[in-house]
Structure formats: structure tokens, C-alpha cells
Amino acid sequence: MKLNLKNPSEVKVSLLSYGIDCDIDIFANYEGDFYENLYVYGNTNQAENHHRFPQVLLLGNGVVSAFLRRERSPWTLRIKDGNCVRLYHRGEYVQDVRLPEIPAYYGKRLSDSSLSDKIIAVAGEQTPGFFIYPKCYYFDEGTFCKFCSLKPSRRTVASELEASFENGKLAEATRLFQNTPWRDMPIVSITAGTARTDEETHRGIIEKIRTVYNALDPKIPIHILVHPPHDLAMIDEYRGAGITSIAFNIEVFDRELFAKICPGKNKDYGYNKWMEALRYARDVFGDYNAFCGLVWGLEPPENVKRAHREYLDQGIGITSNIFHNDPKTPMRRHQHPSEEFIMDIAHDQQELYNRYPEARTIFPMSMRSTIDWEIHRRDYR
Numbered sequence: 001m002k003l004n005l006k007n008p009s010e011v012k013v014s015l016l017s018y019g020i021d022c023d024i025d026i027f028a029n030y031e032g033d034f035y036e037n038l039y040v041y042g043n044t045n046q047a048e049n050h051h052r053f054p055q056v057l058l059l060g061n062g063v064v065s066a067f068l069r070r071e072r073s074p075w076t077l078r079i080k081d082g083n084c085v086r087l088y089h090r091g092e093y094v095q096d097v098r099l100p101e102i103p104a105y106y107g108k109r110l111s112d113s114s115l116s117d118k119i120i121a122v123a124g125e126q127t128p129g130f131f132i133y134p135k136c137y138y139f140d141e142g143t144f145c146k147f148c149s150l151k152p153s154r155r156t157v158a159s160e161l162e163a164s165f166e167n168g169k170l171a172e173a174t175r176l177f178q179n180t181p182w183r184d185m186p187i188v189s190i191t192a193g194t195a196r197t198d199e200e201t202h203r204g205i206i207e208k209i210r211t212v213y214n215a216l217d218p219k220i221p222i223h224i225l226v227h228p229p230h231d232l233a234m235i236d237e238y239r240g241a242g243i244t245s246i247a248f249n250i251e252v253f254d255r256e257l258f259a260k261i262c263p264g265k266n267k268d269y270g271y272n273k274w275m276e277a278l279r280y281a282r283d284v285f286g287d288y289n290a291f292c293g294l295v296w297g298l299e300p301p302e303n304v305k306r307a308h309r310e311y312l313d314q315g316i317g318i319t320s321n322i323f324h325n326d327p328k329t330p331m332r333r334h335q336h337p338s339e340e341f342i343m344d345i346a347h348d349q350q351e352l353y354n355r356y357p358e359a360r361t362i363f364p365m366s367m368r369s370t371i372d373w374e375i376h377r378r379d380y381r
């Protein structure tokens, strides 16, 4: 299979599969500013705080891609004339890429003098939101998901990011990003880690969402990625707090692999209950507004394709992340999925979007580690 490197969406497939081989200091002398990776939940570039890397690369035609620094990739970067970033494949020039702009609401001080950059988390290129409750008790139990680097990242490169999200600060930060003229803001993105008890989920997650929602004016959709609660009735509370769509990512479709890769989710929650929570959320939020995410590259593409059919048939939305092997995780040596692997699922998913026209993507724009939006736009013909 040969990708069309004139199509930014196919370049993205290859970049997510191989990463980019470049010097760790490549952006040290870049002349100009860009929105740097803050490593909110993972340090895939093996970077330290003083290394500058963009959170995403802008490939053109609205397509953004995660920046993954990987040795021995056929992709390389060169910086010409101080700020022209050029992308090469096996030594051949492919295209120039742009770096993401720093959000206009960054670099501002809140009333307690904390810096907005440490509080507001930008998903993809431009979707504001928060990573509230940035911890997961599965790390304390030694049963964390084997690809996840939330805890090691929060201890190192991301140690200065806000972790407590006191309510006043959240409301102020919400007003700041909504009232600062910058880009269109169709949705707010909230990510939350995993609390041990429903009571903690209520206090540490749902109440915080309510604060964000109350501060929004005008009200816009709020999406959350979170672990399902034990008491399913709490899913109604998410809706009551202002959430408009929700993702409970099971990550792996195959039950045995799920138990191996996500031992905490398997032991303390369980596969069947996870699916029950998704169906409950579908009933609360409406068809295709409750999403189940899989990580492509943890199991054969046939599994992912089968899962997609099962979920869509039940009115559950599909969403994905393409696996990247982060340092300090048990899966640090696991191969990234190949270009063929990614394209195989992409073609299948494109067909499914034809068959289930109500199914949509979570975000109405390109995001960094998934090609859902590009598939939905029919970019892989």
C-alpha cells in the first residue's frame, strides 16, 4: 500500500504510525512562538521541561497531527530560515508544516496570580477545557492501564500543571477562555482521571463540571472523557451538571486482552458493567452522544471493526486513539500500528459512517491522535 503524500490526511496516518526522527533540540532556535506540548497526560517525546515541542503539527486542509518524536522514522524535519518547518520522507521534501498558535487566553494571570496556561488544557489545536481530577487510583493499586503515562508525566514534565481546580479558579478560567477573542469555540473538552469512590467522583468531577457550566455564557456543548461511575444513576448527574456528550473508553474490545491491558478497569469495574454504563449513557444523552473509545494498535484490526459495528448498532458512538508507545509505561516497546493497519480500519469506518449517518465525531475538527474526523469527512477514498 502506498499512501498519497499529497493528501495531508494520509501524511497524518504515516506520521502517527512512524513518528518523526529529529533532534531533541530541533525547536530550540526556532524563531517565533508556538503552542508547546504541556504533556497533560503523557510524555511521548521523552522530553524534559526545557525541550520545546509543538503539541501538534498543522498539515494543511484543516488537518492536525500529534507530534511524536521517534528514532528511525522515515520522517524528518528541518527548520529553514529560522521559522520555516519542512517535512521530509526518506530524504525527499514533502511539504511545509505550520506550528499551532499560542491561544490568546494563555499568558494571563488569574486573580490568585496563577497562570492560565497551567489551568486551561487545549485539546488538539484549539479546543479549550480542563483536565480536572488529574489522577487515577489504579496507579496506587498497580493496576493502571499498561499504555497510560498519566502518573509519571504528572510527576515530571507536567508537574507544574494545576491539579486541584478550586471552583473560583475554574469559573474564572472558563470566563477567560470564552471571553478572550480568538477562535470559534463550538465545544469545551473536559478530561478526568479515575476516582476510587462515587462520592469522590461527585465532589472532584461532577461539581467541578457544574462550575464550568455555570460560568459559560452563552452555554455551549461540553464533552467529557471519564471512567463510568459505579452507581449508573450518577450518569444522569453528569447531564444535570451540563455535560452534552460523554465518552467511557473501554480501550480494548477483546475481553482477555482488556483484562491484561486494563487490569484495574477489569477487576474493579468489569467489561459487562462497562458496556451497561455505555448503554445507560446512550439513553441519557441520546443516540451517538455516548462514545466508546478504542486504542488502535492493541489488538487486530478485525476486532476494532467488529467492535465498531456492535457499538454503532446499539446507538453508541465510536472514537479512537492511535496507540503511541510512551516511555515509562509497560507498553513502551509495543509497536505502533502500521500504515496498512490504520488505513484498513479507516476504510471500514468510512463505510460505517455511510451506514449510520447519525453517527458523528466528538469534536467538529481534526484532533491530534485520532483520524476520526478525517474519516468522517471522507478523506480516505
Ligand code: SF4
Residues within 6 Å of the ligand: 135, 136, 137, 138, 139, 143, 144, 145, 148, 149, 150, 193, 194, 227, 262, 265
Ligand atoms: S483508567 Fe487507565 S487510561 Fe484512565 S487514567 Fe487510569 S490508568 Fe490511565
